[in-house]
Amino acid sequence: MExxxxxxxxxxxxxxxxxxxxxxxxxxxxxxxxxxxxxEGLFAGWRYTKPGGREENADFILNQPPYRxxxxxxxxANFGCGSSREHAVWALHEWGxxxxxxxxxxxxxQGNCVRxxxxxxxxxxxxxxxxxNWVEQDAAANxxxxxxxxxxxxxxxxxxxxxxxxxxxxxxxxxGLDAIxxxxxxxxxxxxxxxxxxxxxxxxxxxxxxx
Amino acid sequence: xxxxxxEKLWDAHEITDLGDGSSLLYxxxxxxxxxxxxxxxxxxxxxxxxxxNPAQVFCTMDHxxxxxxxxxxxxxxxxxxxxxxxxxxxxxxxxITVFDLGDPRQGIVHVIAPEQGIxxxxxxxxxxxxxxxxxxxxxxxxxxxxxTEAEHAMATQTLVVRRPKTMRVVFDGTLSxxxxxxxxxxxxxxxxxxxxxxxxxxxxxxxxxRNMPMEARFTLCNMAVEFGAxxxxxxxxxxxxxxxxxxxxxxxxxxxxxxxxxxxxxxSDDDARFDAELRVNVADIVPTVSWGTSPQHxxxxxxxxxxxxxxxxxxxxxxxxxxxxxxxxxxGVPLEGIPIGAAFIGSCTNSRxxxxxxxxxxxxxKRVAEGVRAIIVPGSGQVKAAAEAEGLDKTFVDAGxxxxxxxxxxxxxxxxxxxxxxxxxxxxxxxxxENRQGPRTRTHIASPTTVAAxxxxxxLTDVRKLV
Ligand code: SF4
Numbered sequence: 001m002e003x004x005x006x007x008x009x010x011x012x013x014x015x016x017x018x019x020x021x022x023x024x025x026x027x028x029x030x031x032x033x034x035x036x037x038x039x040e041g042l043f044a045g046w047r048y049t050k051p052g053g054r055e056e057n058a059d060f061i062l063n064q065p066p067y068r069x070x071x072x073x074x075x076x077a078n079f080g081c082g083s084s085r086e087h088a089v090w091a092l093h094e095w096g097x098x099x100x101x102x103x104x105x106x107x108x109x110q111g112n113c114v115r116x117x118x119x120x121x122x123x124x125x126x127x128x129x130x131x132x133n134w135v136e137q138d139a140a141a142n143x144x145x146x147x148x149x150x151x152x153x154x155x156x157x158x159x160x161x162x163x164x165x166x167x168x169x170x171x172x173x174x175x176g177l178d179a180i181x182x183x184x185x186x187x188x189x190x191x192x193x194x195x196x197x198x199x200x201x202x203x204x205x206x207x208x209x210x211x
Numbered sequence: 212x213x214x215x216x217x218e219k220l221w222d223a224h225e226i227t228d229l230g231d232g233s234s235l236l237y238x239x240x241x242x243x244x245x246x247x248x249x250x251x252x253x254x255x256x257x258x259x260x261x262x263x264n265p266a267q268v269f270c271t272m273d274h275x276x277x278x279x280x281x282x283x284x285x286x287x288x289x290x291x292x293x294x295x296x297x298x299x300x301x302x303x304x305x306x307i308t309v310f311d312l313g314d315p316r317q318g319i320v321h322v323i324a325p326e327q328g329i330x331x332x333x334x335x336x337x338x339x340x341x342x343x344x345x346x347x348x349x350x351x352x353x354x355x356x357x358x359t360e361a362e363h364a365m366a367t368q369t370l371v372v373r374r375p376k377t378m379r380v381v382f383d384g385t386l387s388x389x390x391x392x393x394x395x396x397x398x399x400x401x402x403x404x405x406x407x408x409x410x411x412x413x414x415x416x417x418x419x420x421r422n423m424p425m426e427a428r429f430t431l432c433n434m435a436v437e438f439g440a441x442x443x444x445x446x447x448x449x450x451x452x453x454x455x456x457x458x459x460x461x462x463x464x465x466x467x468x469x470x471x472x473x474x475x476x477x478x479s480d481d482d483a484r485f486d487a488e489l490r491v492n493v494a495d496i497v498p499t500v501s502w503g504t505s506p507q508h509x510x511x512x513x514x515x516x517x518x519x520x521x522x523x524x525x526x527x528x529x530x531x532x533x534x535x536x537x538x539x540x541x542x543g544v545p546l547e548g549i550p551i552g553a554a555f556i557g558s559c560t561n562s563r564x565x566x567x568x569x570x571x572x573x574x575x576x577k578r579v580a581e582g583v584r585a586i587i588v589p590g591s592g593q594v595k596a597a598a599e600a601e602g603l604d605k606t607f608v609d610a611g612x613x614x615x616x617x618x619x620x621x622x623x624x625x626x627x628x629x630x631x632x633x634x635x636x637x638x639x640x641x642x643x644x645e646n647r648q649g650p651r652t653r654t655h656i657a658s659p660t661t662v663a664a665x666x667x668x669x670x671l672t673d674v675r676k677l678v
Contacts, residue, residue: 015526015529016526016529016530016533017406017526017527017529017530018405018406018505018507018530020642020644022623022642022644022645022646022647023644023645023646026624026646027623027624027625027626028288028624028625028626030246030625031289031290031626032290032293033249033250033253033293033294033297034250035250035254045645045646051632051646051650051651052650076526077406077526078405078406078409078439081405081406081439082341082436082642082644083340083341083623083642084247084339084340084341084355084356084357085246085247085357086247086250086339086357086358086359089357104406104409104410104439106409106439107409107410107439107441108341108355108356108357111356111357111360112357112359112360115357115359115360116359125526166231166232166233166373167229167230167231168229168231168233168371179359179363179371180258180260180362180363180366180367183235183363183367183369183371184366184367186226186227186235187367189226189227190226190235190237190367190368190369193226193237194237194368197237201223201333201473202466202469203333203462203466203467203469203470203473204239204333204334204462204470205239205266205267206240206266206267206329206460207460207462207463
């Protein structure tokens with residue numbers, strides 16, 4: 001997995017509460033059994049003028065310079081709620097997004113971000129608004145810096161906000177770890193739990209149904 | 212200090228506390244479907260890893276398959292066939308049980324996992340699908356995950372999970388006639404917001420839940436995710452045990468006693484502490500229908516479309532304005548009487564036998580209004596067969612409904628069948644998001660009986676006038 005340590009980039013404000021994963025990537029854009037090729041479908045319902053079409057909607061922020069180069073999204077509460085589709089995160093990543101700053105996230109989406117090299121940063125709504133106000137003055141020049149090592153989001157030299165992440169998620173992103181490999185280091189512990197558990201909860205282990 | 216049902220389930224599966232607020236949990240069951248499971252299986256294979264214990268993994272075909280009678284691997288969704296065949300091949304290679312097309316047990320994952328007795332109290336169960344919380348109604352810890360986590364669960368039989376805060380939602384009182392579990396959960400979300408449960412695992416409790424049949428409990432837990440919750444749980448009781456007993460994959464007679472002893476201990480202790488508690492008197496709830504594009508945009512059928520001008524919170528106000536524009540509605544218009552173009556009964560929320568029985572009782576001997584497209588999609592092959600044995604299919608067809616094979620169908624738009632541009636649909640599903648049921652389709656979510664009543668009149672209808 002790709003590492004995330006520090007990033008200075010253009011940030012695009014897409015402010016609306018409850019942006020669901022159907023909006024981030026509509027189902028109809030998930031055409032193949034693949035994690036690739038999804039960037040094109042990112043925000044398709046907003047980004048293009050017609051459903052299924054590819055003519056760009058000039059009003060949508062990610063179609064406008066300088067936001068076409070954005071790597072950070074500034075958004076509102078409950079971002080990524082709804083469907084569990086990891087395609088939402090794969091689409092964001094392929095398009096170029098590496099960090100999303102919001103007051104809260106849909107829980108499955110937040111986990112999916114961490115497993116795909118995207119940093120979800122939780123900041124209070126007022127702080128997100130501060131960042132949006134500053135970015136909107138001149139988005140190309142007013143880039144944000146997100147530093148996972150220090151746990152800080154900063155804007156030039158006048159805004160600096162701390163954020164936190166669970167230690168496991170932080171380690172995973174900083175080192176680009178493969179979560180399965182990390183867990184498999186505990187294979188013995190898992191096997192020991194299982195053999196103990198099979199005695200305590202024999203009913204919990206599946207039996208083939210009677211024919 | 213006492214523990215809650217959620218804490219007991221958590222503790223029983225905790226292999227180790229990772230010390231940063233998360234734990235490594237043992238996962239008893241993994242369920243997959245062809246839309247997201249196919250990628251998880253393929254990607255696992257590509258990484259050279261194996262499914263650790265295939266007997267604990269199951270798979271169904273529900274999301275992309277067509278629901279027309281006589282369906283095959285071919286789908287209206289372009290490239291849908293690829294998902295079906297890729298899933299089938301990968302599942303076979305991995306040695307996991309598949310409820311494939313043509314199998315009488317096939318159906319929507321959250322309907323068939325309980326129906327087959329694969330989900331039952333005391334288990335952890337995950338699926339790369341957000342509505343996995345439905346199955347928490349059995350007193351299991353069941354939650355939706357991403358595809359990468361599904362790979363992790365299959366390869367290791369574990370997941371690293373952040374310990375959630377706990378919330379208890381107590382439903383007091385007795386439901387009025389014509390009001391259902393669907394109305395309860397819509398009411399809860401409308402009152403506290405679509406992010407009201409973010410960060411929480413929720414236990415639904417109280418007399419109104421204890422009196423609820425199993426199928427209604429699934430409906431209640433189904434929309435915990437629409438409340439933003441990590442999952443929802445209902446502590447098991449006699450109703451749960453009766454439901455589980457004798458199902459194909461349920462604990463055998465030999466293990467039943469030890470299972471039931473354990474399940475009885477899962478009930479929250481009297482002195483259990485919750486991080487938050489909400490109380491609702493269900494007698495205050497009326498049939499509830501959504502008017503906007505978030506499940507929090509719902510009001511009683513006897514109310515009017517709300518006015519964003521009265522909303523103080525700027526974020527919520529903006530969302531309401533966008534929603535009204537998308538839904539083509541004006542503030543102040545009574546919900547009842549808004550004309551509809553289609554009616555849909557189906558989905559993991561409301562497609563079980565009792566849902567179909569209740570809807571059939573409303574439409575029996577009547578006709579769907581002129582110009583309304585009305586569709587019934589049973590949640591599983593077994594629900595369909597049971598409904599047909601009672602003649603419900605005939606009731607629906609005589610009334611002008613289409614009677615389908617089971618699957619997710621038009622609960623969501625995958626690129627194939629849909630309701631059409633700007634059609635207004637009243638739907639027993641769980642999501643009224645923009646474009647969820649088709650390009651610019653306008654969805655009103657409601658109970659199956661409200662859907663049935665509205666189909667007859669061709670407009671949103673207060674079902675209490677018909678029952
Ligand atoms: S019925 Fe709808 S909500 Fe339920 S699993 Fe299928 S697509 Fe998802």
